[in-house]
Amino acid sequence: MADEVTLAQYLFLRLHQLGVRSVHGVPGDYNLVALDYVEPSGLHWVGNANELNAGYAADGYARIKGMSALMTAFGVGELSALNAIGGAYAEKAPVVHIVGVPSTASQDQGLFLHHSFGDGNFRLNAEIYARFTCAQANLRNVETAPALIDETLRQCLLQSKPVYIELPTDLVKARIPTAKLEKAIDLSVPPNDTVIENAAIEDILRRLYAAKQPFIIVDGFAPRYGISSEADELVRVTGFPTSTTPFGKGVINETYPNFHGIFAGAAGKEIYMPWVNSCDLIVRIAPLNADTNTYGFTTLTNRNVTIEVDHNGVEVCGALYRKLNIKTLLRKLLDRLDTSRLPQLSPYPDLGDPKRLLDQLAEPARDAFIDQETFWQRISKFFRSGDIIMTETGTSSSGGRDFVLPPQTTVINSALWLSIGYMLGACSGAALAQREMISAKSRPNGRTILFEGDGSLQMSVQAIGDIIRNRLDVTIFVINNDGYTIERYINGMHAGYNWVQPWRYLESARYFGAPENDPEYPVFNKRVENWGELMDVMQDEQLKAGKGFNMVEVVMDKEDAPSSLKNLVRMAAKRNEGGSETSPAHQELEQRVMATS
Missing domain, CATH: 3.40.50.1220 (TPP-binding domain)
Structure with a gap:
């Protein structure tokens, strides 16, 4: 290695030392030169279709790999990713968000630059991000930048939360002594008293x-x-x-x-x-x-x-x-x-006993409609050790609570932020992390399996393009129940605002450019409308293998939902109407929160 590296290389090499192997994000004029140093640092540039999905993907990658990197451009790019970073902050996913920002001279002069608010204030976005990250680094000084990078990355791992790093265009090529990389970032914690x-x-x-x-x-x-x-x-x-x-x-x-x-x-x-x-x-x-x-x-x-x-x-x-x-x-x-x-x-x-309940389920009639009440248990027979199983907010997340899991499976769901559409983007990041870990023999072989509602899929559908671009092995079960069933149960069972435009979901692979007749990246598409069709498709060898892009469209009634979801939304509806919680434990929690605020 040379005696010196650029500041951008220093940052990317530090990420590599900490186990990151891919950088999610979208190119923009304020980060383009920095992107030239991604692959020379041993990292893979993912190249997402938009910043929101890039943020979701970085979150999913981090939950599997332990840390992830996201790179966007100043202003429009970073703010487009803010919702994803908010979710990572709420649910403690360690994402390193690197933002290419205007040169220090342009900032100091208060120039009216594109992607800014036209008021000469270049600190507003950083101030916003300070509320959504546990540490921040503004790399304005080449002498202090390495130590600032190291401490920011350290906090990302120790606190398991996102961090925010500003990389000005004029410092991308600043020279840093290689010797600074020889000492690992100190991740130790003080011994317990x-x-x-x-x-x-x-x-x-x-x-x-x-x-x-x-x-x-x-x-x-x-x-x-x-x-x-x-x-x-x-x-x-x-x-x-x-x-x-x-x-x-x-x-x-x-x-x-x-x-x-x-x-x-x-x-x-x-x-x-x-x-x-x-x-x-x-x-x-x-x-x-x-x-x-x-x-x-x-x-x-x-x-x-x-x-x-x-x-x-x-x-x-x-x-x-x-x-x-x-x-x-x-x-x-x-x-x-x-x-x-x-x-x-x-x-x-x-x-x-989930396993006993699954074993006691009677075989459904082949021509019977697929129901929410038993689907989530029956689909468990499809799972195997090593799988990453992801459930989108709504009926999928609620139904997935009835999964019967084999050992060494990983489940990813959202239980606080609940951004609809998150899971499809996160799926691309999780699948990439899984592939890297299987290659490094640090994770058992398994598949990435996503359960996604039709409404939520429409929120972030461009992530399918990201999956295909990176040749990721993903299996998606699209629950097609004509819209937002969880919202219907909260309010408006027959209201127009809870419907979505019907899409031809199974054509998405072709639309987003999946290869045709490529044995190295096969495509599997199937629509199932009754139990017989679903049972048959679960025995398909390609689907079971999980290689390539696989989508199964599962048709369900728009007013059907797991009983746990129905009970949960009744509680939510009561709170929305101003009803109070009567649980003594909840009252105690409120008192404890008030006492510490």
Whole structure:
């Protein structure tokens, strides 16, 4: 390597050192010269059709790979991606957003440049992004730029949130000593205070041993905190009854005998919520307390009997142990756990066994319409270990909570931001990350499988072009129910605003330029309207292989929806009308939020 590299190369090489292998984004005149250094740095330029989908794709890539990069141009480009970065910030996806901005001289002179607001203020976009990112770097000084880049990337990984880097056009080619790249970015965290750590572990162990009716709830921030394996091990070695939240779907091995599906609170089985409320110990791991993830806050639990494991500490039945590396704490807890002292559990109610429920389903009549109530369970027979399974906001996300998952599957859904159309873009990023990891032998072979509504697909359909451009292996089940069914249940079952223009979805591969008769990138298209057709298509060898671009259009009734979705939107409709939540746990949460705000 030469003695010096450009500033752009320094940034891209640092990303490469941290495991990033692709850069999503859209070219623009303020970032074009910087793009010349992407591929020489060992990175792949994805080339998305628009910035919003590029942001969605970067988010999906980050959730699989652990970090991603997005590059846009100043003004119109970066603001087009803002919605995607907002979702990544809300749901903790570590995306590095690099923005090519005008030269420092142009900014200092306050010139009326294109893509600006024509007022000479070049800081407004950065001020907006400061609200959606955990760290920012304005690379105006070549002497301080390397350290600023390193610290910004460090914060992206440590906090698992997006960061924002401004790269002015006149500094792209600034020279940086290569020696600065020889020292890796320090990702270590301070050691835990042993007194606080030991006190927390002893407190937790004492309560685990004393519990008579314990329960574990695993949530979706566990992967962001790097504690998925510890959560899985705790569930396995304790044998305690366990559920996940919708956001936590797939975090643990769902074939364990003590796994009982998703805890849906007031929207779930009638026996489940009273039983949980009578538990004397509940362990909540990496929680997201959003209304959609807690079924209108009805799955929140009594603080006095809850151990809540969060990013930087743990709350044990009201006692706070803060400023702790939670992965280290859980590892030590598991090492010290004496399973012989755990309680012998008394028989508890049938909380649900997803595998048993799937096995008990009667074979549907071949000419019967495909129904939402059983589709999501039956389609589970299509899954295998290693798959990445993605469900779009709406009926797909709600229905996907009934999936019966094999081990080593990854589920991606949105439980807070809920930007309709996100998942198709994210699918392209996740599939790319999966391909890179399989090539590096850091992930088992598997497919990327997306369940997408017809309405949401129309929001971000250009992502199909991105998928085909990059020859990504993707399987899409398009749920065609003539529009926005989730919105219909909230309001306007027959209102015109909940309809969408009918598209010929199966022609999208041809429209977006998929190759014809190419064995290296095959295309599979099929429309199914009854159970017989669906069962047959699930046995197709090409579809099962998952290679190339595969789309199955699944026709369902526009007024059909999973029962859990119907219950959830009733709660949402009540809140929209000004109804109040009556859950004591929700009232307690509001009080705690007020006390800390």
